[in-house]
Amino acid sequence: MNDFEFVRNAAGRMVPTHVNGKAQTPFQGVGRFEPSESKQAPPIRSCRDYPADGDKQVPDLKTALERCGLRDGMTISSHHHLRNGDRVALKALEAARDLGVKDLMWFPSASFPCHEPVIDLMESGVVHHIEGSMNGPLGRYTSEGKMKGLGVLRSHGGRWQAIQDGDVHIDIAVIAAPTADSFGNANGSHGPSACGSLGFALADSIHADHVIVVTDNLVPFPCLPWQIQGNNVDFVVEVDSIGDPSKIVSGTTQITKSPDRLLIAEYVARFVRDAGIMKEGFSFQAGAGGIALAFAQYLKEMMVEAGTKARFVRGGSTQYLVEMLEEGLTDFILDGQTFDLAAVESIATNPTHVPTSPFTSYNYHGKGNFASMVDAVVLGATEVDVNFNGNVNTHSDGALLHGIGGWQNCLFSGCTILAVPAVRDRIPVLVDEVTTLTGPGELVDVVVTERGIAINPRREDLLDAVKDSSLPIRSLEEIKAEVEEIIGGKPQNPNLTDRPVAVIKWVDGTVLDTVWQLGDQDG
Amino acid sequence: MAGQSLVGEAGRRGSGVRSDCWVGLEKTDSGGVQLNLTSKVGDLFGDSIRKVVLDTVKAFGCENLVLHVEDQGALPWVIQARVEAALRRSGLEPQNDPRPPARPAPRPDGTSQDRLRRSRLYLPGNEPKFAVNAGLHLPDGVILDLEDSVHPAEKDAARYMVRNALRCVDFGPAERMVRINQDELGLEDLDVVVPENPEMILIPKVETSGQIEQVQARIDAIQKDQGLEFPIWLMPILESAQGVENALDIALASPKVAALTIGLEDYTADLGVVKTPEGSETLWARSRLVNAARAAGVQAIDSVYGDVADEAGLLAWCQRSRAMGFQGMGCIHPRQIRIIHEGFAPSEKELEKALRIVSAFEDAEAKGLGVVSLGTKMIDRPVVLRAQKLVDQARDAGLLGEPAEEGEVTP
DSSP, rough: OOOOOEEOTTTTTTSSSEEEEEEEBBOOOTTOOOOOSSSOOOOOOOOGGTTTTOOOEEEEEEEEHHTTTTTOOOOOOOOOOOGBBBBBHOOOOOOOOHTOOOSHHHHESSGGGGGHHHHHHHHHSSSEESSOOOOHHHHHHHHHHHTSEEEEOOOHHHHHHHHHHHOOSSEEEEEEEEEETTTTESSSSSSSSSOOOOOGGGHHHHSEEEEEEEEEOOOOOOOSSSOOOOOOOOOEEOOSSSHHHHSBBBOOOOOOOHHHHHHHHHHHHHHHOOOOOOOOOOOEEOOSSSSHHHHHHHHHHHHHHHOOOOEEEEOOOOOHHHHHTTTTSSSEEEEEBBBBBHHHHHHHHOOEEEEEOOOHHHHHSOOOOOGGGEEEEEESEEEEEEEOOEESSTTTOOOOOOOOHHHHHHHHHSEEEOOOSSTTTTTESSSOSSOOOOOOOGGGGGGTTTTTEOOOOOOHHHHHHHSSSSSBOOOHHHHHHHHHHHSSSOOOOEEEEEEEEEEOOOOTEEEEEEEEEEEEHHH | OOSEEEEEEEEEOOOOOOOOEEEEEEESSSSSSSEEETTTTTHHHHHHHHHHHHHHHHHHTOSSSSEEESSSOHHHHHHHHHHHHHHHHOOOOOOOOOOOOOOSSSOOOOOOOOOOSSSSEEETOOGGGGTTTGGOOOOOOEEEEOTTTTTGHHHHHHHHHHHHHHHHHHOOTTTEEEOOSSSSHHHHHHHHHHGOSEEEEOOOOOHHHHHHHHHHHHHHHHHHHOOOOOOOEEEEOSSSSHHTTTTTHHTOTTTTTEEEEEHHHHHHHHHHHHOOOOOOOOHHHHHHHHHHHHHHTTTEEEOOOOTOOOOHHHHHHHHHHHHHTEEEEEESSSSHHHHHHHHHHHOOHHHHHHHHHHHHHHHHHHHSSSEEEEEEEEHHHHHHHHHHHHHHHHHHTSSSOOOOOTTTTOO
């Protein structure tokens, strides 16, 4: 495990040549890697092996896993639409433990604090390692070098790419479904644990060797809409509860009250307007973070004032986007995930609020995807460096605390805007070089902070578009120097070892960067 | 963690604290200076934190001491203020100047008596986290408050915090104001803040001109002693019936008085009436203040609007306030600034008319005519002056773009 070979990739980062026993391609540069093989396909099945009456129900998860042929070293996948309320992923891994299975690879589309008990399963050898977005306690566990294998972090689109291209082979997909029938048709938009879309589980349902649907709302055939098609499903398990509804979606989503974050949001909205991006039929994407929500509200006011309407907006959706849809300010919401009750209600009832999947939205190894068709996207970051490179995975002390989400995929929009405070509690967000490279600076167009707006010099068109506006346009270096004076100089270098604990994959499956084990902490 | 023998402590601790720190001291007879540091930014700033702490200890000439510092991302000037407060609370006095290095003053010559004072943003003096970004919201002034927002037990600590904020924080174009305490405590506040050249002092609960004379005398004495000539303006706050009755005397008590303002919470309490969003119960007092201020040639500034969520109510209040003759008001949240600037701005119609009057006046001057006329109307001198003032203020407020060339008044 300690014998790694490294190679310097096109971004100048040292990355391991092998990850968890598989040879890797180092990052070649944006758009440089040429895939040459065919997509991975699951084994051919015959309906002679499935009940003719369509009833695939089995009594419990343990039985389902057993009948899928679960054994040591297999890969079990799950999705994160139930967010911090999810009860199914852990139940599946615990059922595997009860069957005496070891060395599994858990392959979630993202993890949450509710998945902290997986640490115990890694300690006892049931789970060998995780490939997925590692948040909070699991990220900390990984950072401290306690996980056996290397963590592999992928974007939502990158996860689809990895499954489709065969980089990751899923033996058994366990799909928590808010509503399903006994044939395996399933959706996320209905039922007591409704979460909206099930897009993150779609690739798993198509490509995994075996698929288990777990639901707490079993309805007679047919379950409509069938976001997951029962024709891909082996077994259906009914349980009392797949999750805690109060943690799956929030009752209401709150816009930030922080005056500094509101200021950033207002600058972003003014930029989108003054740069001429806000025009009839435009599109944008903003997530559910505090700044992004406030941005959407400011932009909405400006759209109303100017009489401008969008063709589509991309979710994560919230009540604020739903209001825009219902007030006629956009024709469609193309939704990746659904964050609050108003949005869940909307996606279930409004045909212009459309669920999407990482395939349509983000997959880099497809014949195009929606991300590059969006006019402007507003994203966050933990660090941005003077070359506009972004980091969303580690904090400045090097600790792995966040996944990638759709962040890398969104960088391909017409105007990628990172909306970040220039400093958080003395920690500067603008740095000489990012601790971890999550996204190459050539794809980041604008950085908006409370101390001014920096436009990537590559985007002469944007610089030109706002040159007569009243916006505080400054260079990134200038804002950075101002912050360094405030915080008492540049921070010390983080104390990191030369032992890798995880890798960051680029959207094409190549290795973009390495996350290193933390050294001894100061204070 | 600190032991039983703490002799002094300052600051705040716990997970809810941000951008601040806690300092506890133990005195010892031997062992030198020991520092036990825990910091959530220790990996990135551990060395810097240790230097600030030890430099301050050195200025106090301590040789044996155990310091416990729990840091939640405090900036260097904040750490210095907390360490200094803890040392002073232990009964120690500095032997050398302990203050942190001053950043270049943004405005070395001070501000003018009649500058734009539409908005002034209150910043609690003992809460450092709001200070650093206050100037980014572009208020006309910031008030570092030592009075009502500071707990009586923290008055000393707040003083060093405000002093350091004046030295180290860039408030941008905002005028830097300090609200001192009442009476003797307020005079002691002046000893600490006046050497840092604040541009204005707010004096609370003023009832007589004597209070202003006392403050002015103290400022003069400190400035004379330290060879300072920085212009420090005064803004008395009237917060009682008696204060309002004495408004004119108070405004005339010192040539440094630049504005009068009113504190409506205390004033309505003094009257025994309920404060309403419309403010009819304080109409007379506010009108009285405007008239006295005008008579004394100083600005009239309104109180604050307490409901941050009610933006429409604030805007309506500002518009009524401006119509009464006020030139600005206080803000308790940065999001109120933009609304206040909007509420105190002249309407486009007003501004357009003023520009036409000024233009007509300048035409008449150029032609050597004694009488100014606009269309068929003759314009009186006071009308021209009022128009000129409105145009000047609009230009200061950025409503007309850059100052025009001499003789040219079109926007």
